[in-house]
Amino acid sequence: MSTHISIKDASVQLKISEQRVRTLCRQGKITAEKIGNTWIVDRESLNKYALLSGHRVVEDYPSNNLIKAQQKLIALSFFSGAMGLDLGIEKAGFNIRLACEVDKSCRQTIALNRPNTALLGDINNYEPDDILQAARLTSKDDIDLIMGGSPCQAFSTAGKRKAFHDDRGNVFLKYIDLALSLKPKYLVIENVRGLLSCPLKNKASHQREEKFSEEELKGSALNLILSKLKKYGYSYSFNLYNAANFGTPQTRERVIIICSRNEETAPFLVPTHSENGEYELPKWKTLHTCIQNIDRHDHLNFPEKRLKYYKILISGQNWRYLPEELQKEAMGKSYYLGGGKTGFLRRLAWDKPSPTLVTHPAMPATDLAHPEEDRPLSIQEYKRIQEFPDNWELAGSLIQQYKQVGNAVPVSLGLAVGKLIKNLINGVEIIEFNDFQFSRYRNTSHVDWEKQFLQQLEKYKNTDKQQELISQ
Template identity: 40%
Template sequence: MRYPTISLFSGAMGLDLGLESAGLEIKVAQDFDKWCEKTAIANNKNFVFGDIKRLINEDPSCSFLLKKADVKADEVFAVVGGPPCQAFSTAGKRESLGDPRGSLFMEFAHVIKTIRPRFFVMENVKGLTSASIVKPPKGKKKSEYTEDEMPGSAFKVVKQTLENLGYKIVYGVLDAAHFGVPQFRERLIILGSRDNEDIYLPVPTHFQRHQDPTYRWRTLGEAIRDIEDEPGICGSFSKDRVEILKHVPMGGNWRSLPIELQVKAMGGAYKSGGGKTGFFRRLDYNQPSPTLLTSPVQKATLLCHPTKDRPLSVREYARIQQFPDNWSIEGSADDIYRQIGNAVPTGLGKAIGQVLLSVAEGSATVQTKRLRGTSVHRSLNEVGATREFKVVEA
């Protein structure tokens, strides 16, 4: 059976590859990034290039997607994508984006409203769940916040907009490490069902501790050991940073240094607040990787190889995100790091695709359904998972 799917804001197509490995068929992908277009073309993928706002303004019926995909609206199984919401990210200085109704999220909602797929998948940063529409003035008491200044007010708009389309939705923050990805990476996942089907979020398959090694977290070492001696394209650290990193053990960071080196390494940041765990961080073969960002060489989010005095290479980045070795990613080193760092790991995409197929085919078991909600949270604690897993059903 065919499951024609339309992908928006596709990037390097990590989510798409995961969905395809589950059995969905990505008929067309879309993005405004020229290097993402080149990546898609290099891998023989059907692609629509352009600003989604402009494309929809010129063709509100979304026929530009349907024609390119060679499908009719009533044949579309799912619309998937992650409308950019960088202002919600917790990775940097967080600012309010303003009303989501003025963002690219509304174009994503327009495509769903127009095409009416059986399902939709929206992924985004974890910070969206607690972001406000308007950033409160510094020093203002929470009891005096307006409705738009309240934490979560932006997500309230997102949730209400999707529900108003007539879709039943479930949402939650999922950590990719729980789905066989060698990386801690939390993403907000929202699934929608047009026909009020009993949709649910993926149930974790991998755990910190498990009696069967098959179901344990995948580690950085498992992902990169066989390619680390031939890294290929790779960023570099300054000579001064390399000299300091030589004193950091595997799994350590600046706090692992002698006091006199800590002060030298951190400079003015030494006495500042915050965890600062990303400074002079050397990774651990025996753990999943920290979340990959768009560059491994930035001072506060540095990703140093476990034993070599260099950043993770682009090949290692791709392995951690589970791109196939033969997947071509186009551009300069910076362009490639950015595309991979912005991607959804294919293992998480596959788990999401498997949920859609299990619902569509009526194969979701009673046992699987019982693991939803708080029972999932309890089951993770019982097997020793230390990273929180939450499911919310609307």
């Protein structure tokens, strides 16, 4: 096949005019050369531009990556997003045979960076045989790891918390059922802290006078998942992990559940850093360590009315450092509301890790402003903080790129997961850090969680018995 095509063929592929293709060639957005008066377009460059710009729709396709799979542990990824977790798992020595992602921009990103990885769309459209076929596996192949973090909004404390009564919660159940049917050695579930307390059923305030049900217990959604795991013979361990403890220059907390087919409870992840050097580990990485020496910055802008306040603030400050009259002016009605409101007019500190990256760095209540410059963090800085390689291509608009990276699992956290599971598979002794504070919250491990849930369940049952006696 020729490596070049005509302007006319390129316009047909992109569904734009020939003149627009010529303009893209002149701007250097598509690699092309001029022979006489005729442009010829590099086919590979055209394909890359089509993915980046969204002109090419990515269809499902099988894996081509067979040689590496024979040499490395096999992993399948679901809800892959921009592949932050996947990159960490890869670094640990796994071969990602399949990615499954419904979001269009994320699919474009996966196709750009991992064209040899099988790519599927909506998880609801596939059964176990479809997964095996796409990954070029058979029912006799032993899958080492299946991993995924379903959409978190169904469990987030900031949302309506509809759990599995939400479509996003339903795909969580689909993921669990699909993974357990494929019987991997290890299964990883990643989600937000809200999963630990989310009820199966969250009544609206006008329904609260009705009889309380077991489905309304805090954590009953997670309890359903754990019951499924037990039914299929999987053990599990989990905790709430701050990514800063694993080398990420960001304080981002996520629940990681590690499930084992051999019924042996996995130890906790092995930290590589600690906040103040506890356990003789290096201190947390700071923002200053990661966003230096970036040649180009693509970023959103703050509204002019907010910029005047930023010009007064320095690194590590927020609205509270303004004079009182300016605080009232800047915050408006929010000034009189409760809560810390630390995300308003927030300049990041050079000497601390970044706070959790959100999907939009210029929203009023969750500002992520550069420590010195009068702008939000750029997408290039987002990538550094989440530990994506500088050459990792992101498809879609700038807003979509922020969303992809903001939703990702930091690479170092993924690496910690991958290393632990690889060592468990290979029988390598795991170093355990007793009483290590993995997050700012306490009692978030499976041991503490189960104890608290059982106490809550017992209290509910006793209350229910009392109600029965009263009614008699």
